[in-house]
Amino acid sequence: MTAEHALALMVCSGSALLDLDRMKLPNGWIFICALLAVCQRLADFGPPGLGAYFAGAAVPFLLLFPVWLVLYRSVGAGDIKLLMVIGGILGPSAILRCVFRTFLFGAAFSVLLLFSGGSFLPRIQYLTDYLKKVCGHGIRKTSGRSGRPVYRKTGEYAESVHMTIPVLMSVLLWIGGV
Numbered sequence: 001m002t003a004e005h006a007l008a009l010m011v012c013s014g015s016a017l018l019d020l021d022r023m024k025l026p027n028g029w030i031f032i033c034a035l036l037a038v039c040q041r042l043a044d045f046g047p048p049g050l051g052a053y054f055a056g057a058a059v060p061f062l063l064l065f066p067v068w069l070v071l072y073r074s075v076g077a078g079d080i081k082l083l084m085v086i087g088g089i090l091g092p093s094a095i096l097r098c099v100f101r102t103f104l105f106g107a108a109f110s111v112l113l114l115f116s117g118g119s120f121l122p123r124i125q126y127l128t129d130y131l132k133k134v135c136g137h138g139i140r141k142t143s144g145r146s147g148r149p150v151y152r153k154t155g156e157y158a159e160s161v162h163m164t165i166p167v168l169m170s171v172l173l174w175i176g177g178v
Contacts, residue, residue, distance in 0.1 A: 005175045007040050008089045012168040015082050019164040025078030030085060037088045056087035059095050079163040086167065090174060098170040105166030113161060 001009075011033045015025055034057075041049035060083035068075050083102070087095035114120040 001175070003040055003044065004089055007036060008086060008171050009175060011037070011082070011085055011089070012164070012171045016162070016164040016168045019078070019162045023160070024076075025082060025164070027081075030078065030081045033082075033085045034088065037085055041088065052091060053088035056089070056091045056095050057084040058087070059092050060084050060087045060099055063099060076163060079167070082164060082167060086171060090171075094174055098167070098174060101170040101173060102163065102166045105169050106161055106163055109161045109166065 014029065015033075018029055019025055038050065038053055041053040043049075045052060060080060064075050064080045064083065068077065068080060083095065083099060086098060090098060114123060
């Protein structure tokens with residue numbers, strides 16, 4: 001196992017544990033991980049390693065920050081920062097594959113969450129009703145709520161998918177050479 005592999009594994013494992021325990025990734029943890037990643041790049045490649053770090057970190061930022069802004073923070077800011085740190089370690093091309101795999105794993109977890117929680121059919125019905133409304137007359141902003149019941153589970157984080165787990169799974173595939 002190389003130093004890059006060990007660092008990426010440590011960052012992702014620690015992040016997953018923190019996310020599961022605290023339901024968020026502390027900025028202090030992300031900062032320390034980023035600092036370690038920069039030091040590792042500088043130690044391995046000298047000053048050009050700093051450019052490689054920032055090139056890898058830029059890919060997840062450029063891909064996911066617009067999603068975070070437009071889709072009402074559907075991706076957590078901590079997840080984006082974690083992927084930026086991992087991107088600095090892996091490099092631009094590897095982090096692109098890692099982000100893709102992360103979202104595939106995240107989608108699989110979301111589907112499992114839908115089926116396990118018994119909310120799959122109400123959500124599909126809600127989606128089809130919404131699409132019929134959009135295709136039929138378009139959506140107009142109205143005040144107040146629609147007559148549809150809310151299908152979210154109760155509790156602060158009842159339906160959240162911890163994206164740090166799919167990130168860890170993607171990094172494990174990278175370490176394994178896949």
